[in-house]
Amino acid sequence: xxxxxxxxxxxxxxxxxxxxxxxxxxxxxxxxxxxxxxxxxxxxxxxxxxxxxxxxxxxxxxxxxxxxxxxxxxxxxxxxxxxxxxxxxxxxxxxxxxxxxxxxxxxxxxxxxxxxxxxxxxxxxxxxxxxxxxxxxxxxxxxxxxxxxxxxxxxxxxxxxxxxxxxxxxxxxxxxxxxxxxxxxxxxxxxxxxxxxxxxxxxxxxxxxxxxxxxxxxxxxxxxxxxxxxxxxxxxxxxxxxxxxxxxxxxxxxxxxxxxxxxxxxxxxxxxxxxxxxxxxxxxxxxxxxxxxxxxxxxxxxxxxxxxxxxxxxxxxxxxxxxxxxxxxxxxxxxxxxxxxxxxxxxxxxxxxxxxxxxxxxxxxxxxxxxxxxxxxxxxxxxxxxxxxxxxxxxxxxxxxxxxxxxxxxxxxxxxxxxxxxxxxxxxxxxxxxxxxxxxxxxxxxxxxxxxxxxxxxxxxxxxxxxxxxxxxxxxxxxxxxxxxxxxxxxxxxxxxxxxxxxxxxxxxxxxxxxxxxxxxxxxxxxxxx
Amino acid sequence: xxxxxxxxxxxxxxxxxxxxxxxxxxxxxxxxxxxxxxxxxxxxxxxxxxxxxxxxxxxxxxxxxxxxxxxxxxxxxxxxxxxxxxxxxxxxxxxxxxxxxxxxxxxxxxxxxxxxxxxxxxxxxxxxxxxxxxxxxxxxxxxxxxxxxxxxxxxxxxxxxxxxxxxxxxxxxxxxxxxxxxxxxxxxxxxxxxxxxxxxxxxxxxxxxxxxxxxxxxxxxxxxxxx
Numbered sequence: 001x002x003x004x005x006x007x008x009x010x011x012x013x014x015x016x017x018x019x020x021x022x023x024x025x026x027x028x029x030x031x032x033x034x035x036x037x038x039x040x041x042x043x044x045x046x047x048x049x050x051x052x053x054x055x056x057x058x059x060x061x062x063x064x065x066x067x068x069x070x071x072x073x074x075x076x077x078x079x080x081x082x083x084x085x086x087x088x089x090x091x092x093x094x095x096x097x098x099x100x101x102x103x104x105x106x107x108x109x110x111x112x113x114x115x116x117x118x119x120x121x122x123x124x125x126x127x128x129x130x131x132x133x134x135x136x137x138x139x140x141x142x143x144x145x146x147x148x149x150x151x152x153x154x155x156x157x158x159x160x161x162x163x164x165x166x167x168x169x170x171x172x173x174x175x176x177x178x179x180x181x182x183x184x185x186x187x188x189x190x191x192x193x194x195x196x197x198x199x200x201x202x203x204x205x206x207x208x209x210x211x212x213x214x215x216x217x218x219x220x221x222x223x224x225x226x227x228x229x230x231x232x233x234x235x236x237x238x239x240x241x242x243x244x245x246x247x248x249x250x251x252x253x254x255x256x257x258x259x260x261x262x263x264x265x266x267x268x269x270x271x272x273x274x275x276x277x278x279x280x281x282x283x284x285x286x287x288x289x290x291x292x293x294x295x296x297x298x299x300x301x302x303x304x305x306x307x308x309x310x311x312x313x314x315x316x317x318x319x320x321x322x323x324x325x326x327x328x329x330x331x332x333x334x335x336x337x338x339x340x341x342x343x344x345x346x347x348x349x350x351x352x353x354x355x356x357x358x359x360x361x362x363x364x365x366x367x368x369x370x371x372x373x374x375x376x377x378x379x380x381x382x383x384x385x386x387x388x389x390x391x392x393x394x395x396x397x398x399x400x401x402x403x404x405x406x407x408x409x410x411x412x413x414x415x416x417x418x419x420x421x422x423x424x425x426x427x428x429x430x431x432x433x434x435x436x437x438x439x440x441x442x443x444x445x446x447x448x449x450x451x452x453x454x455x456x457x458x459x460x461x462x463x464x465x466x467x468x469x470x471x472x473x474x475x476x477x478x479x480x481x482x483x484x485x486x487x488x489x490x491x492x493x494x495x496x497x498x499x500x501x502x503x504x505x506x507x508x509x510x511x512x513x514x515x516x517x518x519x520x521x522x523x524x525x526x527x528x529x530x
Numbered sequence: 531x532x533x534x535x536x537x538x539x540x541x542x543x544x545x546x547x548x549x550x551x552x553x554x555x556x557x558x559x560x561x562x563x564x565x566x567x568x569x570x571x572x573x574x575x576x577x578x579x580x581x582x583x584x585x586x587x588x589x590x591x592x593x594x595x596x597x598x599x600x601x602x603x604x605x606x607x608x609x610x611x612x613x614x615x616x617x618x619x620x621x622x623x624x625x626x627x628x629x630x631x632x633x634x635x636x637x638x639x640x641x642x643x644x645x646x647x648x649x650x651x652x653x654x655x656x657x658x659x660x661x662x663x664x665x666x667x668x669x670x671x672x673x674x675x676x677x678x679x680x681x682x683x684x685x686x687x688x689x690x691x692x693x694x695x696x697x698x699x700x701x702x703x704x705x706x707x708x709x710x711x712x713x714x715x716x717x718x719x720x721x722x723x724x725x726x727x728x729x730x731x732x733x734x735x736x737x738x739x740x741x742x743x744x745x746x747x748x749x750x751x752x753x754x755x756x757x
Contacts, residue, residue, distance in 0.1 A: 054614075055622060056718060057611055057614065058614075058615060058616065058619060058633065058687060059621050059622060059633065059685065059687075060616070060619045060620060060621060060622070060633070061620045061621055061622050061623065062622065064620070066623075067623075067630065069630070072628050072629065073628050074628070075628070076626040076627075076628075077626060077628050078623075078626060078628070079623040079627065079628050079629070079630065080623065089622075089623070155723065155726075156723055156724075156726045156727050157726070157727060158726040158727065159726070159727055159728060159729045159730070162727060184723065192723065193723055194720035194721065194722055194723070195720065195721045195722060195723055195725075195726055196718065196719070196720040196721075197717065197718045198718060200622065203720065204720065318711055318713055318715050318729070318730050319707075319715075319717075320704075320707050320715045320716075320717030320718070321715060321717075321726060321730065322726050323717075325726075356682070356683075357683055357701040357706065357710070358680065358681050358682055358683060359676075359679060359680035359681060359682065359683050359694065359697070360680035360681040361681075364680075364681070366673060366676060366680070368590065368591050368669055368697075369590075369591050369592045369593040369594060369697070370593045370594050370595065372593070372683075372697065372701060373593045373595070373706075373709065373710060376701075376710050377710055380710060380711060461625075461626060462626070463625075463626070465626070
């Protein structure tokens with residue numbers, strides 16, 4: 001027998017963007033809200049001290065049961081499928097995109113403009129920072145604009161980072177503290193950061209994870225959260241383009257179908273599973289998938305690439321004081337007019353690379369106890385290492401795609417997603433120039449310190465990914481409007497990462513949250529205010 | 531990885547490791563002598579590491595400046611860590627990798643066999659127990675087993691030789707870092723934010739080998755020991 005669950009709003013996915021939408025709707029409307037999550041619960045805060053200790057000792061996953069074995073795609077995507085989503089594991093870096101990210105075509109004649117500007121999104125950035133609990137300091141306003149201060153002061157610069165900032169000041173490159181989703185004051189019932197330096201699993205609750213917000217909403221009776229229930233497809237109201245039902249299966253009782261009926265549906269499945277669900281939901285009216293009348297679902301998948309390196313510094317530092325804080329500069333993400341396009345951020349960390357204990361010395365001789373210690377000391381006393389990384393934007397190509405992979409199915413026989421990223425040709429044309437420019441800036445920093453580059457590498461991993469349901473004013477080239485509403489279905493929204501047009505030069509989570517809050521404002525218009 | 535494959539790795543590869551990771555398989559005589567092994571009882575789980583031999587190895591491979599007390603702390607921490615090791619455990623997910631990764635098969639039977647083999651070889655070559663051989667002699671014996679390991683220490687759980695495992699475990703600890711820098715860094719211990727801007731304090735004399743204290747202390751979680 002089919003179990004039917006009805007609500008005003010049905011949110012599919014229980015990650016960070018889901019938490020944002022649910023929290024805002026719960027606070028500002030009287031709508032009934034159901035959240036469906038394919039994954040289950042993972043380690044509670046109380047359990048994280050133990051799982052953290054095992055992660056440190058053995059490298060074990062600190063979030064048991066945070067994925068579904070057969071729900072596995074191909075390509076670069078997150079493994080997690082769990083209440084809280086991939087933001088259970090995140091480090092909590094929450095920089096904003098730069099104003100330029102939203103106007104690449106207008107400013108530089110390449111890529112795409114978003115249908116919104118930085119200024120349109122700025123109030124939602126602030127709201128996201130307040131909901132998450134952001135600790136940060138503003139950089140120079142011309143490259144780090146904001147209308148109000150961060151809700152909390154920044155994480156303190158460690159002794160190491162303070163010495164490094166003296167160095168970057170001499171190089172006349174402005175750096176400031178990376179903003180973090182970690183408390184520097186008691187905030188919304190959560191603790192202050194204790195500098196445990198294992199932010200992937202925070203044993204104190206100082207790092208924001210979405211389960212905190214979801215649990216508060218559950219306790220207040222403002223949401224129903226249905227975990228371990230996989231939504232397999234969305235179905236239309238007969239004869240209309242409105243979504244009527246999300247058809248799901250209870251993973252603990254696979255023979256018992258579950259139907260979620262709602263006035264509004266919100267897909268909050270992250271960059272891979274949102275497009276995937278739309279494609280899986282193809283029907284006679286939308287043979288290529290829901291919201292896909294113009295064939296844009298799963299396209300323009302995007303992320304950013306990076307160049308990184310290690311710099312040998314002639315200074316005495318102490319790696320381990322605070323590895324999970326870093327310096328950030330957006331100076332080169334807001335470069336002003338350019339002869340040739342290149343935009344990137346730069347971030348710096350303390351590091352022990354090249355200065356870790358080792359079993360064999362430079363000539364390959366085997367070392368024992370005191371010899372290892374002496375060799376280690378010699379290398380730590382002769383200088384220090386800084387880790388440096390620059391994210392640069394990759395312009396997405398229309399054929400950078402997520403598709404259904406019929407050769408890889410789950411236990412229900414549903415095809416899993418496959419992502420084949422592809423950069424716009426312009427990105428490839430600019431790649432050498434981009435690398436040369438970034439490496440030149442690394443060299444400048446190293447020289448100013450009297451140091452040298454130890455090593456560099458470049459990566460084409462599409463970090464902080466998004467796309468697949470990009471936003472736009474023109475349905476011919478986009479899937480959703482600026483509010484995340486699908487062009488084809490007036491009661492279906494897609495929120496967060498899938499809707500981005502390009503991925504900027506910074507971590508994306510805060511932008512995904514801000515976009516979700518903007519969507520929530522539009523969704524909330526259909527309900528009475530509380 | 532299917533559960534069946536995981537179970538298979540846990541059960542069978544460990545047995546292979548016990549034999550192949552050393553030239554000397556465990557023998558009943560030595561296990562009875564040390565009184566520490568359960569090699570005759572295949573149902574009893576991994577054999578404990580023979581404590582006297584492990585300590586004889588530690589004396590040869592851990593820094594002398596630890597002193598006897600500090601060295602004993604390091605060995606005890608290693609034993610607790612070894613006791614808590616779960617073979618073929620699910621590892622942290624690498625960033626943007628959709629597959630699940632697992633740790634390797636159980637290294638402990640191999641390490642136990644190596645320790646037994648060291649005692650046997652020591653008696654054969656020198657007519658004495660390893661603990662009674664001088665440190666230079668012990669290192670000579672150990673060097674053959676360590677083989678081509680390195681240049682990095684790697685993770686203890688992946689070490690092919692017990693001597694490397696012991697060193698890797700110790701040198702990854704907060705104690706070792708503090709000893710190296712001669713400062714109280716207390717890495718990866720919950721230390722509060724207040725102390726972050728200060729240059730770490732000079733390590734007090736004769737605290738080598740003692741766990742670092744977080745500046746606030748209340749949330750200190752010692753690493754290196756099994757939780």
